[in-house]
Amino acid sequence: MLIKFIKDIITPKKCYNCWQIWYFLCPQCLEKTKKHKSYCYLCKKESLNFKIHPTCHDDDFFLDNIIVLNHYSDKTIKKLIKNSKYYNKKDIIDDFSIYLWDLLLKNIEIEKTEDYLIIPRPMFFLKKIFRWYNQSEILAKNISKYTKINYENNLIKKIKYTKSQSKLHKSERLKNLEKSFSINKKVLEKINWKTIIIVDDVVSTWTTLNEIWKILKNNWIKKVIWLVIASD
Numbered sequence: 260m261l262i263k264f265i266k267d268i269i270t271p272k273k274c275y276n277c278w279q280i281w282y283f284l285c286p287q288c289l290e291k292t293k294k295h296k297s298y299c300y301l302c303k304k305e306s307l308n309f310k311i312h313p314t315c316h317d318d319d320f321f322l323d324n325i326i327v328l329n330h331y332s333d334k335t336i337k338k339l340i341k342n343s344k345y346y347n348k349k350d351i352i353d354d355f356s357i358y359l360w361d362l363l364l365k366n367i368e369i370e371k372t373e374d375y376l377i378i379p380r381p382m383f384f385l386k387k388i389f390r391w392y393n394q395s396e397i398l399a400k401n402i403s404k405y406t407k408i409n410y411e412n413n414l415i416k417k418i419k420y421t422k423s424q425s426k427l428h429k430s431e432r433l434k435n436l437e438k439s440f441s442i443n444k445k446v447l448e449k450i451n452w453k454t455i456i457i458v459d460d461v462v463s464t465w466t467t468l469n470e471i472w473k474i475l476k477n478n479w480i481k482k483v484i485w486l487v488i489a490s491d
C-alpha cells in the first residue's frame with residue numbers, strides 16, 4: 260500500500276485523454292467517450308448503457324440484464340482496455356472498477372447483498388498463465404470489495420481453449436464454444452437462488468454470454484446480470 264502511494268506520487272496516473280493527473284480516464288473524459296449510441300440487446304433500439312428494455316423480456320430470453328459502461332469503438336476506451344490486458348497496467352482496471360461499481364448501483368437496487376454473487380468471466384488457465392492475470396478477475400474482486408457482495412472465482416470454468424470469437428463467422432461461433440464451459444459442482448450450494456453478476460471487460464459477441472447462461476440456468480439461479488466495461 261505504501262509502495263503504491265509513493266509510486267503514485269512520483270509517477271502519477273494521467274488521463275489518456277486530457278492528461279489530468281490521478282486518473283487514467285477522468286470522470287469528465289468518461290462522459291465525453293459516451294457519445295456512441297448504445298442499444299437494447301433484444302430489440303436493437305436505443306437504450307442507455309445497453310440495458311434491455313423491461314418490455315423486451317420474454318420467456319425464451321436468456322439474459323436478465325446487460326449493463327455496459329461504454330462503446331468499444333471509442334479510441335480512448337479501446338486503448339485503455341488493450342493496455343490493461345497486455346502491458347501489465349493493472350491500475351487501469353482499478354479505475355474502471357470504480358466506474359463499474361457506480362454504474363451497477365445506478366442500475367440495480369441491491370437490498371440484500373447475500374442475494375447476489377459476483378463472478379469473473381472465466382478464462383482458460385493457459386491463457387491466464389501467459390498473461391499473468393485475468394483482468395475480469397481483478398475487476399470482479401474490486402467490485403465485490405466495494406459492494407460487499409461475495410465473490411466466487413471457481414463457479415464456472417473454461418475447460419477448452421477456443422479461438423477468438425470476434426474472428427469467426429456467426430455460424431462458427433457456437434461450434435467453437437461447444438462444451439467449453441463447465442460448472443463446479445463443489446460450489447453449487449453457494450449459488451442457490453441467487454442473482455449472479457458476471458463481470459467482464461469487453462463483450463464482442465453474445466454467444467459466450469449465452470453459453471454461460473445456459474449452464475447457470477440449469478442450476479437454480481435467480482438471474483444473470485452482465486456487467487462490462489465495453490461492448491462492440
Ligand SMILES: [Zn+2]
Pocket residue numbers: 274275276277278279284285286287288289
Ligand atoms: Zn480526462
Ligand SMILES: [Zn+2]
Pocket residue numbers: 299300301302303304311312315
Ligand atoms: Zn428493447
